[in-house]
Structures are given as structure tokens and as C-alpha cells.
Amino acid sequence: MAPAASGRSSTRARTTRPRAVKPSVVVCIPSQTSFLGLVREITKRMAESAGFPEATADRLALAVDEATTNVLEHAYRGSDDREVELRIEDRGPEFRVEVIDSGASVDPRAVPRVDLDRYVSERRTGGLGVHLMEKIMDSVTFRRSARRNVCCLVKRKDTPPAR
């Protein structure tokens, strides 16, 4: 039975209620773009569960879609027989997603910065994904760990949405 919600009794409730376990999901998907929809759905559901409004959850799902797409296109270079691991965690003050692959080491610094003024004339179509991720998230970091690439996306719960 769900505990009764009451603002006045919240302090007492905290002292008697067992500490809540923060949701955490680990998903492994094949390195195929057909699974991007599932990645988006899971991320959005977890973000909403973590307390983000739907509009923010949509953006977080997009950032994770972009990170996963980067893995498929760059780390795995289109191979569809590999695996991408997603670790999605509500860590209380922050929402964290790690996108992990065992593909080629990718230097994120090699990703060209987006210059919208020159974008049309140069007919560039790449680099938007990382730019979008950085605009949506509070932190986007890349590291190499145990011969795997780890892209860590963090969104704090007290920051306003991207504009």
C-alpha cells in the first residue's frame, strides 16, 4: 500500500520510512539504429521518474539518442553486431546517464565546434549532435576506461532547461 502523502507529517515520515532506493537501469542494446527509439523511451521514462517535467525529459532523451548515435557512427563505424551499454541513474540531486561502448577510441576534442554562421556556406552536417548534448546537459564528459569508451551525461535537477 502506498504511504499517505502529507506535507505536515513529512518529517516524521522520513524518520520511520526506509531510505528510498534511487532507480537505476542498465540496458544493453545491439549497435543498430533501430534501437534508438527504445533508448529514447527508456531515458524519457527514467527522467520523468526522476522528477523532470515532460519537456525536459524529452530533451534529455534526445541527448542520450545523440550520444548513442555517436557510438554507432564513430566508435563502431556502422557495425551492427556490437553492443552499447546504457547506465541510467537517478542520483538524487542529479540525473546521470553513461553510454558505454567497446569500439574505437574516439577523441571528442576532434569533433569540430559548430559555427552556425559558417554552417550553410560550408554545407556541414556533422558536429551537431555533440553540440546539442552540451547545450542540453550540465556536463558531458568522455573517458576511456578498461578499454571502453564512456560518455557521461549529467543533468542537475536544480538547473533551468536549455534555451
Next chain:
Amino acid sequence: MAELTVETRDVEGVTLLYPKGFINAHTVRVFEGEIQKVLAQGQFRIVVNCAGLAYIASAGLGAIMGAIEEIRGNGGDLRLANLNDTVRNIFEILGFNHLYRIYPSEVEAITSFRPVGAGS
């Protein structure tokens, strides 16, 4: 159910595209293919009606970017209408709202192609 379908129709010399679903790295080829079909017909006045578009990832924005030079080089333009809040926000985050003309409705987008001074 298809994750993306794109219907087209012509109105007043403007080709309208109706993407329905979402555009990401998986579905972008469908979207690109429809744009290329329109360009192959020599039609360079295009409106993408986004009323049925749930969201668009960078792959979809790249598809538009990849075609815009040819479109504008032929004296045309690609304009957008009926963006939902999610799609509009993505455009604004990237500053694409400064690169493309966006209209609240399909009618306004079509009308925008009329010569200046032409009556309704």
C-alpha cells in the same frame, strides 16, 4: 507501425512535406529521400509541415542543412510550419531559428512564397 512516414503534396507551386513520427539516425534516410525526390523534380519552394513530427535529432537537422544550399542556390527556400514545443526548442537550442524561416501555420508558410505585393 512505421517510425516515420512522409507524405507530400503541391499547393500554389509550393511542395509540402508532412513528416509523421520522429526523425533520428534510424529514420533520417526516409526524410532525406523525400527531400531529394522533390529536388529531382526541380521544385525548390518547400514547406515542411511539422504538425506530425514528434521530435527531430541532429541527423534530421543535418538532412535539412545538407539540402539547403542546393535549394537556395536555385532561388528557392525550405521553410517550416507547425513546430511543436519539443521541435521548436531543438531548433532554438541550435540557433536554427535564425537560419530558417518558421511559421505558426502551413497557410502562412505557403503565403510567404508569394511575391511581395501579390494579393491573397
